[in-house]
Amino acid sequence: MTPRFRDLLALEPLSAEELSFLLDQSKPFQVIQRHPLKKLATLRGKTVALAFFENSTRTRISFSAAASRLGADSMNLQAESSSVKKGESLLDTVHTLDAMKPDCLVMRHAASGAADFVARNLDIPVINAGDGTHEHPTQGLLDALTIRDRKGTIENLNVTILGDIQHSRVARSNIHLLAKFGCRITLCGPAMWVPKELEHIGPPGTSIRRASRIEDALDGADVIIVLRVQTERLHEPALPVDDYILLYQLHAARLRLAKKDAIVLHPGPMNRGVEISPEVADGPQSCVLEQVTNGIAVRMAILYQLIGAAAAEEGAQTAADSAHSSDEKAR
Amino acid sequence: MLLIKNGRVLDPARQTDAALDLLLDGDKIAEIAPAGKISAPKNAELFDASGLIVAPGFIDLHAHLREPGQESSETIETGTRSAARGGFTAVCCMPNTRPVNDNASVTRFILDRAKSAAGVRVWPIGAASISSKGEAIAEIAAMKEAGIVAVSDDGKPIATAKLTRQVMDYCRSLDLPVIEHSEDVSLAAGAVMREGVTSTRLGLPGMPAAAESVCVARDVQLAELTGARLHVAHLSAKASLDQVRWAKSRGLRVTCEVTPHHFTLIDEDVQYDSRYKMNPPLASREDREALLAGLADGAVDVIATDHAPHEPALKDVEFDRAPFGILGFETALALSLEQLVHSGRLSLMRMVELFTTGPARVLGLDRKLAPGQPADLTIFSLTHPWTYNVNDSPSKSRNSPFDGRAFTGAPMATIVAGRIIYRRN
Amino acid sequence: MPIVEKAQLMSAAEIDRTLRRLAHEIVEKSGGTGNLALIGIRRRGVPLAQRIAKAMNAIDNVEVPVGILDITLYRDDLSKVAPQAVLQSSEIPFTVDDKDLVLVDDVLYTGRTIRAGINGLFDLGRPSRIRLCVLIDRGHREMPVEAQYIGRSVQTSDSEIIEVRLREIDNDERVVLVDRVAE
Numbered sequence: 001m002t003p004r005f006r007d008l009l010a011l012e013p014l015s016a017e018e019l020s021f022l023l024d025q026s027k028p029f030q031v032i033q034r035h036p037l038k039k040l041a042t043l044r045g046k047t048v049a050l051a052f053f054e055n056s057t058r059t060r061i062s063f064s065a066a067a068s069r070l071g072a073d074s075m076n077l078q079a080e081s082s083s084v085k086k087g088e089s090l091l092d093t094v095h096t097l098d099a100m101k102p103d104c105l106v107m108r109h110a111a112s113g114a115a116d117f118v119a120r121n122l123d124i125p126v127i128n129a130g131d132g133t134h135e136h137p138t139q140g141l142l143d144a145l146t147i148r149d150r151k152g153t154i155e156n157l158n159v160t161i162l163g164d165i166q167h168s169r170v171a172r173s174n175i176h177l178l179a180k181f182g183c184r185i186t187l188c189g190p191a192m193w194v195p196k197e198l199e200h201i202g203p204p205g206t207s208i209r210r211a212s213r214i215e216d217a218l219d220g221a222d223v224i225i226v227l228r229v230q231t232e233r234l235h236e237p238a239l240p241v242d243d244y245i246l247l248y249q250l251h252a253a254r255l256r257l258a259k260k261d262a263i264v265l266h267p268g269p270m271n272r273g274v275e276i277s278p279e280v281a282d283g284p285q286s287c288v289l290e291q292v293t294n295g296i297a298v299r300m301a302i303l304y305q306l307i308g309a310a311a312a313e314e315g316a317q318t319a320a321d322s323a324h325s326s327d328e329k330a331r
Numbered sequence: 332m333l334l335i336k337n338g339r340v341l342d343p344a345r346q347t348d349a350a351l352d353l354l355l356d357g358d359k360i361a362e363i364a365p366a367g368k369i370s371a372p373k374n375a376e377l378f379d380a381s382g383l384i385v386a387p388g389f390i391d392l393h394a395h396l397r398e399p400g401q402e403s404s405e406t407i408e409t410g411t412r413s414a415a416r417g418g419f420t421a422v423c424c425m426p427n428t429r430p431v432n433d434n435a436s437v438t439r440f441i442l443d444r445a446k447s448a449a450g451v452r453v454w455p456i457g458a459a460s461i462s463s464k465g466e467a468i469a470e471i472a473a474m475k476e477a478g479i480v481a482v483s484d485d486g487k488p489i490a491t492a493k494l495t496r497q498v499m500d501y502c503r504s505l506d507l508p509v510i511e512h513s514e515d516v517s518l519a520a521g522a523v524m525r526e527g528v529t530s531t532r533l534g535l536p537g538m539p540a541a542a543e544s545v546c547v548a549r550d551v552q553l554a555e556l557t558g559a560r561l562h563v564a565h566l567s568a569k570a571s572l573d574q575v576r577w578a579k580s581r582g583l584r585v586t587c588e589v590t591p592h593h594f595t596l597i598d599e600d601v602q603y604d605s606r607y608k609m610n611p612p613l614a615s616r617e618d619r620e621a622l623l624a625g626l627a628d629g630a631v632d633v634i635a636t637d638h639a640p641h642e643p644a645l646k647d648v649e650f651d652r653a654p655f656g657i658l659g660f661e662t663a664l665a666l667s668l669e670q671l672v673h674s675g676r677l678s679l680m681r682m683v684e685l686f687t688t689g690p691a692r693v694l695g696l697d698r699k700l701a702p703g704q705p706a707d708l709t710i711f712s713l714t715h716p717w718t719y720n721v722n723d724s725p726s727k728s729r730n731s732p733f734d735g736r737a738f739t740g741a742p743m744a745t746i747v748a749g750r751i752i753y754r755r756n
Numbered sequence: 757m758p759i760v761e762k763a764q765l766m767s768a769a770e771i772d773r774t775l776r777r778l779a780h781e782i783v784e785k786s787g788g789t790g791n792l793a794l795i796g797i798r799r800r801g802v803p804l805a806q807r808i809a810k811a812m813n814a815i816d817n818v819e820v821p822v823g824i825l826d827i828t829l830y831r832d833d834l835s836k837v838a839p840q841a842v843l844q845s846s847e848i849p850f851t852v853d854d855k856d857l858v859l860v861d862d863v864l865y866t867g868r869t870i871r872a873g874i875n876g877l878f879d880l881g882r883p884s885r886i887r888l889c890v891l892i893d894r895g896h897r898e899m900p901v902e903a904q905y906i907g908r909s910v911q912t913s914d915s916e917i918i919e920v921r922l923r924e925i926d927n928d929e930r931v932v933l934v935d936r937v938a939e
Contacts, residue, residue, distance in 0.1 A: 002842050012532070021842075028826060028845045037879040042829045090649055111649035112534035113603030132651070134534030169534060197531035236521075304829075304843070311834045 004309050007119045007126045008302055010135040012176040019144070019177055022301060023154075026145055029297035029304075032069070043072035046307050049102035051077040051094065052129070053109040058268060059129050059138075062292070063106050066299035072307070075102060094118050103307050107131075112169075125306035133167045136267075140173025142298040143265055146287050147178075147223055149294075150263050156182045160217045160258070162248055163227025163275060164193040167236070170267045172201070174225055179206035186210070188217035189227075189248060190239055214248055221258040226250050226266045229275045241274060251277035255285065263287050332356050333749060334371040338380030338710065342387060343684035344699035353385065355706040358748035362702055378751070380710055383743055386683045387698050388420025388707030390690040391660065392510075392588055393485075393564055393635035396422070396453070398444060399437070400429025405640040405727050407441065410660075411449035412725035414638070415753035417660035418742030420707040421452035422638075423694075426463065427486040433458035433469040435477040442478050450752035451745075452707070454480040454694070456510060459498045465490020468498060475505055480694050483510035485564060488546050495550060499559035508560040508586075508693055511550050513571065514611070518542035523651055525598040525612040533603065535650065540618065543611055544570035551578040554585050562693050563587035565637045567611040569621035576630050586693050588633035591666035592657060594622045596732065605646045605653035606732040609639065612655075623670070626685065627677050633693060634685040636663045640728030658731040662719055664711060665738035672713070673739060679713070706749035715741045715755075761934050765892070765910060765918070768929035774907040775804065778889055779811035781905050782858055789818045791854070791884070797861045797873050798826045798844060803924040804891060805860035823848030825859075830872035846876065853881040858905070862920040864890040867899030892931060894918050 003018045011019065032038055048067040052060050060076075067074045077097060090109070097105065104125045107115055112132030119126040130136040148154045159178050165171045165187045175185055175198075184207040187194050191212060199208045211217035218224065229244060250264065264276075264286045272278045280286060333355040340351040340363070352369045354362040362369055371377075391414065397405035407424075414422045424441065426432035432441065438455050445453030457479035458469045463486065471482055482502055488511055489495040495511075502509050519538040524530050526537025547563055551574050554561040563575060566587045578585035592609065597616050601607045614622075625631040639656025646653050664686070671677040686709070691698035698704075721734040745753040766774065786792050789812065796805030802824050809820045824847040859873050870888060877883060889905035894912045912918065916935045921928040 025843050028829065028843045031845045032829075032879075035879050036881060040829050040879070041875070042831075042834065089644075089647075091647060109649070111651040113650045116603045117649055132534050166531070172532075172534060195531060197526075197528045200528045201532045301843075308834055 005305050006309065008137050008306065009115050009119055009126065009128045010176070011137045011140045011173045012135065016180040019141075019180060022141055022298075022305070023145055023148060025305060026141070026294070026297045026301040029300040030145070030294065032300070033293055033297055038069050039071065040069060041071040042304065043067070043070040043307055046072040046103040047101070048072050048074045048303060049077065049097050049100070049105045050074055051097060051105060051107040053090075053107070053114075054130070056108055056130065058292075059108065062295045063129060063299050066296050066303055069296065070300055070303055072103070072303065075100065090114065090118065091121060094122060098122055098124065103310065104303060125310050127302060127306065130169050132169065134169050135173045135176070136169040137173050138295070138298055138302060139170050139267055140177045141302075142291055142295045143174055143225065143267070144177050145294045145298055146265060146291050147263065149290065150287060151222060154178065154181045154183070157184075157222040158186070158220050158259075159183045159223045159225065160186045160188060160221040161225045161227065162214065162217065162250060163189050163229065165189055165198055165227070166193045166195055167230075168227050171225070171227060175202065175208060179208065183207070184209075186217045186221070188212070188214055190244070192237055192239075214254060215257055218254055218257040221262050224250065224255070224258060224262060224264045226264060226276050228267060228269065229271055245274060249275060249277060250280055252279050252283070255280055265291060268292070332361070332372060332375035333378060333706075333746070333751070334369060334375045335378045335380050335385055335708070335710070337366060338383050338385035340385045340700065341680055341683050342700040343680055343688045344387070344697075346680065347700070348680060351385075353700070353708070355746070355749040358706050360700065360702055360704045360706050363700060378710075378744065382714075383710050383712050384679070384683075386709050386711070387687040387700055388705075388745075388747065389418050389664070389686040389709045390421045390423070390694075390698075391419045391636050391638070391663070392423050392562075392633050392690045392693060393590075394422045394424055394638040394659070395427065395640065395656065396424040397640060398428060399440060403727065404642040404645070407444040407453060408448040409725050409727050410638070410640070411445065411451040411453060413658070414451045414660045415449050415745045416725065416742065417636075417662070418664050418709040418711055418745050419451060419660060420709060420745060420747045421454055423454045423456050423480060425456055425483060425485040426458040431458050431462045432456070432474070432479075433461050433463065435470065435473040438474045438477040438479055450747050450750060452747060454478070456481045456483050456485070458482065459484045459489050459509065460494060463487065465494055468494070468501060471501060471507065472505055475507060479507070481508045481510050481562070483512065483564065485510065485512045487516065488512050488514050492549055492553065496553050496557060499553055499557040499561070503557055503559040506695065508562045508695070510562045510564050511546070512564050513543050513546035513550060513566070515542050515545045518545065523608060523612070524601050525614050527598050527615055529598045529601055533601065535601075538612065540568035540570055540614065543568045544574060547571040547574040551575070551583065551585055554578065554583050555581065558584070560584040561586070565590050565593065565611055565635065566631070567593045567614045567618060567622070569618045572621055572625050572630055579630065586632040587630075588635040588690075589622050589626060589631050590635060590637045590659065591663045591670070592659070592732070594619060594626065595666050595670050600732070603650045604732070605648065605650055606657060606730050606734075608650060608653050608655055609637070609657050610655035623676055626671060627681065631685070633689040634663065634667055635690070636660055640726050641730050642728055643730075646728075646730045656730070658721070658724070658726055658728060660726075661724055662731065662733045662736070662738075664742055665719070665740055666733070668713065668740040669738060706746065708746040709742060710744040710746070711740065711742045713740045715739070715743065717741050758937060759917070759934050760937055761932050762916070763933045764930055765908065765933055766931035771891070771929060771931065774891065775807050776811045778905050778907060779808045779815060782808070782889065783812055783815055785904075786856060789816060789820055791856045793821045793823060793850060793852070793855045793857055795823045795825050795848070795857055795859050795873070795877065797859060797869065798824060799925060800862040800920050800922055801860045803922050804862060808860060808889070821850050823850065825873055825876055827869060827872040827876055830875045832868060832872070848880060851881055852877055852883045854884045857883045857886045858889050859886060860889045862891050863918050864888070864893045864901070864903050864906075865896055867897045867901035870901045871899050891920060892918050
C-alpha cells in the first residue's frame, strides 16, 4: 500500500518510508521542469487557495507555479490587503476562504502551529508553507531532493546547518528529515540561537550536536545549509551583524575545511556578504538555483498527492453513497 | 436539620478518620457522634453517606469568576455552580476583573452577586495595587472591611520589589496574606509555554523555570524582611519549591499552592492545543515529580484550581494568541484522587488537608468538624466511575484539557451552611 | 467477486511469434527506419516495445530507439488513480520533434490510455506521425482511437479481463482471458 497524506503540516511525524515516497514522487515532476511544454492538465478544474499571512514572494510564486503547471487554478489571499489587518480571526478568514470551495489550502503564518490549528478546523487538505519558527516542510523536502541529486543519497551524510537555528523553521524541517536517514547533523551559530534543547528534538538515536566554532562545524561536512540572517524579522536576541560575519560567514577559506565535494544550500533569499560570501554563493558547490527549480517539482508532487487523495476519498464516498441508495431501492 | 449518616468522616484538623454521623442545625454543626448514636428529631432530613467520605468543606484559594467585566466567559453565578459540582464550599476569587477589584465598592458588588448565586461562599481577594498596575497601593484596609480575605495582583506579579515590600509591610499590619503570582516578566516576555525540548520542537517561545523561581526568591527574601504572610500561587517549578522549603526552614510565614494540572500534566503534553496553555505553563517532568513530593511531605500547603474560564471564541485561535488559563473546579478532586491517592503517593487524609485545613490556615481560619462550626461539608466517593464531559458544565467556558477523561471518584454532595447546594445523581 | 481463468489466448511462443510479425509490419509500412522510434507505455508496453526493437534489429540491423512513457499524470480519472498509482518518470532519451513514433501497449480497450499517451507525447514536442501497436485489441472503445498494428483481436464481454503476463514483470509469459463471476 502506498502512503496517503491528508495534510502536509510538518516533516517530524513522517517516517523515512513516507519521506522517501514523497521524494521519489517528485522525480517525474523534476523531469517535467525540463519539458518544452511544462503544463499538465492533471488537476484541471481544481483550485488551490494560497493564504500567506506573512509575506513570502518566493514560496508563494513557487506554489502558484506548481498549481498552474498541474492545470489547477489558484486563488490568492494577500495578507497586506486582507481582512486579517482588520482584526478578523484566523478561523473566520480560513472559513471564508473555504466557502469559496478550494480543493486545497496552502498557508503561511507567523504563528507556530497555525497550519495545524487550521487543519483541525477544515476538511480540505492543508499544506504548511511555513508556520512561525516551527516547520517549513516543502523546503525540507526540496533541500533533500537537491542533496540526493547531487550526492546520490541522503543517507549517512555529515550535514552542517549554520545560523539562527532556534528561530528557523527551515532548520527544523531539515533536521527532522535528514536525521531519519542517519545523517549526522551539526548545528552552529551564536549560542543564544542554538540552545542545547535542539540536540534532543529528534527521536532517540538521532545524531544532532552543536559546535560553537564554525571551523569545527565544517570539518568533514558533506552538506552545508546556510540559513538566512533575517533583517526583516528580529532575531532574539539581536547580534551586531559584523560579529556574525566575523564568526559565522561561510566564505571560500572556510568552505575548504569541508569535504572537497561538499555542497552548499541556502533557502534564499541570500544576504550576500552576510551569512554567505558571493564567491561561495556563485561557486560550483552552491545549489541555490537547483533548490528553486526543485521547489516547484516538490510542490507539484505534494499538490498531486494531497488533492488526488482527497479526490479519491470523495470518489469512494460517492460510490458508497450510491451503493447505499441502490440498496434502498432494492428493498 | 440535616442528619448525615453512615459516612466515613475525615477531619485533618484532628486527624479523625472514623464512622461518624453528623447532625447539622441551621448553618452550624450541632452534633458529631459514632454511627447510629445520634437521635435526630423526626422532621430532620436524612442523607445516607454509606460508602462515602464526609470531609470539611473544600476551599479553593485561587479562581477567576470573571465578573464584573468578562461575563461572556463566566459569571459569579455560573462559576459558583461549577465550583459546587467540584465539591467546593468556598471560592476565593482573584481581583483581575474589569474593573479590577481594587476598591471596596467592587468587593461589595462581588459579595452582593454571590448572595444571589449558587450558594457557594465567595471570598474576594483584593488587588495589591491600584488597577493591579504595580504603581500605588490599593485601598486594602477598606476592602478588608468590605470582605476581602487576601491581596494579590494575580495575572502578574506585584510589579516591583519596592512595592512588594510596601504591600507586605502594610498587609502584615492588616493581618492579610499576600498572594503572589510569581513571574519575572522580562524572562517570561513573549513566552507561551515552558522552555524546553518540547517548546524547541514546536517552535513556540518558552519561558525558563527561572522566570518563576527568580520571583519566588525575591519574595521570600522580602517576606523575611517584612515578616509578612506570603502565599505563592500556582507554584510549578522545583526551584521555586526549594525556595519555599528554605523559607519554611527559617520559620518564615511562607506557604504555597499547586494546581491539579501542574501535578498531572507536563510540557510534553502541549501540542498546539490552546487548552494546554496556562500561566505558569505546564512544567517539566522533573518539576512535576518535585511537586508530587512536596504535596506528600508538606512543603506544599494547598491544592488550588486556578479556574480560569475563557469563552470558546477567545481560545479558538492560534496557540500564540490564545489567553492563558483552563477550567479547574470540576476536575480538581478527581485528578487529585487519580494522581495522589489512587497512585499511593498521598494518604487520603493528606489530600483532604490540602483542600480544607491547608487553605484555611493560609487565610488564618480555623477549620474543623466540631459542634458550633459552620455546616460546610464536602461529601465524595473514592470509587464512583465517571467521565468528564465539559459540555455538561454549568461554566460558560469549555477550555479544559481533561474533557473526555475517565475518572474514579467524584464529589457526591456539597453542603454549605447546612444546605445541600449540589448533589450528584 | 472471485476471478476465474477462462481461456489462454497466447502461449509464450505465440507472443514471441506475434511480436516478430509486428516488427516486420512496422518496418515494412514505415518507408525506412531512419526516423522511427518506439514509445512503450508503462508498464507492459515497455518490455513489448523493447522486444519489438530487438526484432527490428534482427531484421534490418537497425537500432530503433525506445522511450518509456508514464501516462499517470495524463489520465482523466484523478479520483481513481491516487490510491494505487505510484508516479514514475517518463524516460525518453531523444527529442520527439519530427520523429515517426509508434506507441506500444499491451491491450487496447477504451482508448483512454492512448489518448493520455498522445497528450503526454505532445508535451515533449511535435512528432511527425504517431501510430499505435498493441498485442491485443479487445474492443469496447470509448474514444476514436484505432491501432495500426494488432497482434490479435479478441471479442470480449465487459466483465472479462485480459491479462498479459510478461516474464520481465510477471515471472510468467502468456495471455489469458479471465472473468469475474458472481457468487
